[in-house]
Amino acid sequence: MDSVVQTPAHRPTVTLMVREGCGSCVRVRDQIAPVCAEMGAGLEVVDVDSSRATAVEFGDRVPVVLVDDEEIACWEIDDEELVEALSAAQQVG
Structure with a gap:
């Protein structure tokens, strides 16, 4: 009997x-x-004021949600939007 090795899904x-x-x-x-x-x-929470670079990049646009460093939402997000982005990231990884 051959064993099948499954690669773990990417953890976004x-x-x-x-x-x-x-x-x-x-x-x-x-x-x-x-x-x-x-x-x-x-889930990683980053204070934009922790570095000058992030403070400049994000300014007053908070909260901002990123999945694997790709911005997917600013100010608000629907749960379904986040689930779709995470599912897509798991497939790519």
Whole structure:
């Protein structure tokens, strides 16, 4: 009997760009955390003010959601949108 070796699916990373004191950032983090957990994706929260480069790049456009470093949403995101992006990233990886 031949054994089939399955390659593990790519585990995408969701990066949420936030700013301290941003209520929308907290709301989006709370919204996407369970979706990331359910989809097996890592969730990284980055304060845009932690470096000058990110502060300049994102300015006041927070929260911003990235999947594997590709921006997929700014200010708001639907759960279905995130699920689609994560599913696509798992296929590519």
